[in-house]
Amino acid sequence: MIFKLAFRNISRNPRRTGITVSAILFAVMSAVFMNSMERGTWDRLIDNIVSFHSGHIQIHAKKYWEEQSLDYSFEWTEALNKSISNINKIKAIAPRIEGFALAYNYSDTSSKGVLLVGTDPEKENNMSGLENRVCKGAYFNKEDKAVLMAEGLAKQLKILPGDTLTLISQGYHGANAAGRYPVKGIVSFGSPELNKQLVYLPLKEAQYFFDAEGLISSAVVSIENRLFLKPVLKNIKAELDSSKFEVMGWDEIMPELVQAKEMDELGNYLPLGILYVVISFGIFGTIIMMTKERQYEFAVLTAIGMSRFRLAMTVWLETVFLGMIGVSGGILISLVPVGYFHFNPINMGEQYSETFEKFGMDPLMPTSLAPDLFYVQAIIVFIITSVLALYPIVNILRLKPVEAMKS
Amino acid sequence: MKKVIITEDILKVYNPKTIPVYALRHVDLEIESGEFTAIVGPSGSGKTTLLNIIGGLDSPSGGKVWVNGQEITAMTDSELINFRKDNIGFVFQAYNLIPVLTAKENIEFVMLLQHRSKAERAQRVKELLIAVGLEDKQNSRPAQLSGGQQQRVAVARALAASPAFILADEPTANLDSKSASNLLDIMLDMNFNEGVTFVFSTHDQRVIDRARRVITLVDGLVDSDVRRPPIYLPLNNPL
Known part of the structure; x- marks a missing residue:
């Protein structure tokens, strides 16, 4: 019943739900595409470098x-x-x-x-x-x-x-x-x-x-x-x-390459972080409106015997459902450009081809299809929505039915 | 008869430290099982406050309340919620059905909270929908029902948990005369045939006329408490 209630509540205000879901969808799509492009380019670079000379693993005497x-x-x-x-x-x-x-x-x-x-x-x-x-x-x-x-x-x-x-x-x-x-x-x-x-x-x-x-x-x-x-x-x-051998991966053999990749990723986190903060405020706005609108309903539900915990769980599920609908849509839509550019990498053109070729690489930037690029976004949105859902949860736990009904 | 509600020296004071407002002053009441009681009085007399305290939605500043033999004024918040679920049915002035659930699901909701079996729930919902005359509206959502129909669903929801009594706060206030009369018939029928105890606050003279006991509050005090035979019997009353 909690699931049914939570799911149906999402459709109570279709326009507001649509706007919130669209914002999440856009954020997830952008994040997946940006990360995928960065990861794909680095993967290609590393694979090229590793295959030139160092190999993935080296076995040496101690x-x-x-x-x-x-x-x-x-x-x-x-x-x-x-x-x-x-x-x-x-x-x-x-x-x-x-x-x-x-x-x-x-x-x-x-x-x-x-x-x-x-x-x-x-x-x-x-x-x-x-x-x-x-x-x-x-x-x-x-x-x-x-x-x-x-x-x-x-x-x-x-x-x-x-x-x-x-x-x-x-x-x-x-x-x-x-x-x-x-x-x-x-x-x-x-x-x-x-x-x-x-x-x-x-x-x-x-x-x-x-x-x-x-x-x-x-x-x-x-x-x-x-x-x-x-x-x-x-x-x-x-x-x-x-005691006789040492076995090293490419990341130990070329730590400078790992550091360069990490530095590049750090630079990418900032715009993504800003994007998610903006989206979080959007979701929070929806949650505040929903909480204020439903004070009377929350009071009635506690009056007729629904425990505060169960009610809080329903509202939490609602918020998470909202996030997950946005995430699913974002991931599904992002699969189109990510998949396309994975199999048809972006060609940097003649201007950059010389620089790329100097390093033995094609002037191509493919996207990555690594699963973590997708599920990490779901985890991020799940955490954001769960944290934001604390607002109505605290509201429900502190709710005084009589006052809420009067308001 | 079994006493389902006992209030002892109930006092309710708002703003006790600044400008005290006495909503209830030492109210002593006993309501027996099967009664059809109207609490009446002018605005601000304490009707809703008394109902809220009897229903465990508000706590008194002093005094004690027993419902079904248990002192609810000594219960914690979570104990009260649990107690209300099994012992008290509520009908609110503004219907307050869950808008995303159908009439049938709204009636079933409290039974789900009580963890009743599917078969038992289905049977009870069917009975109640027939009792309130809404069998054909079972799959309608509240927005698809008229005010009178919504209030009948609310009565059915309040009865679903088989509570000791039903508290109704101005149940006919938002209804037209036909719907109000229809709702009253249903409540009287439940009271007469199934022995359901009703306690309601009202300004509506039609309701007051049909109540078997009328408690009048004035300035938080019980001004009068009159027991009488009903003037109007429900339509299907065999008597």
């Missing part, structure tokens, strides 16, 4: 991340590879050995500090699509004793495919590392940082170069969807000895 030294390399056995590969939602694993080196073009006498990445060509391609980034020359294979160079670096050192690159570094436990390699291909990265410092060697040759045969510095894991990060991380950790 303390490697802190020291970033080859001395903390470890053996990536077939058994280890199999146990991690069997974990659900893992798409690819690329074992790497990484270290800094000095790259030298003998014919031009130019040199540059580089990040030398030894990797399995096939697995690396599965993970980051490296082969697609080859812009000159060809992709390397497992048995090659040749390098792939980032485009910016090749330009600086004036090197073309077929030229020879000299690499000098410090290997495992201080061993001397030096070698001359033909350049098999040039790879292009969107990120300027990666473009000016990456050199790839086949894993076996890099292990030989660093005098670290059979060892890797990190196993880079790519997963099917970034949303599965936490459970996959948990499962990987369960498979490994925590």
Whole structure:
């Protein structure tokens, strides 16, 4: 009966209900669309960055991340590879050995500090699509004793495919590392940082170069969807000895990216907050009018034996119903633009495409369809309406039937 | 006869600390089961105040009230609400039905608060709709009913909980003479055939004429208390 009464009371003043519901609907629709656009753009950015190089998850020997030294390399056995590969939602694993080196073009006498990445060509391609980034020359294979160079670096050192690159570094436990390699291909990265410092060697040759045969510095894991990060991380950790290995998610590997995202989100909260405050006042106005109009009715209902608690519950339900109708409408309507722009992302046009492409991204801004974008709005409106419903509830609890009937 | 209402030395003073206004002065009353009592008097004599105190809607400044053997002046607010639900039926001057419920649902409402079974509720609603002559209006909302019809629904709602008595505050004040007469017939019929106790305040001479007991209040005091046989019997009274 309480539900029936609350629901029917909503229709008592259709015009007022319509205005209030429309205000909530508009607020929810705007909030969902704004959040969805922001989330979608960030998701695309993060996925791009993660897929370029870092992967979603990295497995290192304990303390490697802190020291970033080859001395903390470890053996990536077939058994280890199999146990991690069997974990659900893992798409690819690329074992790497990484270290800094000095790259030298003998014919031009130019040199540059580089990040030398030894990797399995096939697995690396599965993970980051490296082969697609080859812009000159060809992709390397497992048995090659040749390098792939980032485009910016090749330009600086004036090197073309077929030229020879000299690499000098410090290997495992201080061993001397030096070698001359033909350049098999040039790879292009969107990120300027990666473009000016990456050199790839086949894993076996890099292990030989660093005098670290059979060892890797990190196993880079790519997963099917970034949303599965936490459970996959948990499962990987369960498979490994925590005293020997450290397992890190992309958010730990690139905390600056997480901070940038959080800062951007904070900036978004302010207009949304203002929007909801304005809407709250609108709802509150309706509630005050409804409470004042129904003093006599509240008095009669308590007179005939309806407990104040039950009456308060009815009014609370009414207010929440009002909010939920607005939320449902807002969510349903927002699904149209959110769905459309998810599958047909907004194109930023030529003006911005160059900037986006610099970072290896398409100049597209898709919306996100993440469920929390929708249900969080329902929770916010539920909280707002519940808090605002305190006004009539307190009024009912303090109601003096005789005075209310006289008024 | 069982005494359903006893008031003992009821005093009601408004503004006791500034300019005291005495609404009721030491009112002692006893109302027995089955009585059809009119409380009359000029405006400001304390009729509504007395009804409110008997109904547990207002508390007296002094004195005690017993309803159905229980002292309601000693009850807490929530105890009073619960007590009213099971023991007292109210009919208000302005009908005060729940506008979003149909006639049938308005009558059923108090029984729902009493947690009565669905079958029992359906049976009682049917009986009451027949008694007040509104079987064909059971699915109409208050706004679709005339004032007289709304007041008949209000009487049915007050009777639905099978209370010890019904308090009616000027029940015919907003009705035309035909509707008022019709309502009175129904109330008298309930009183005569089912023994329902009615206590009502009124200015309406037609109601006063048909009451079996008339208590007159003047300036908060009981000026007279007259018991008499009814002048007019209800239409379907076999006598």
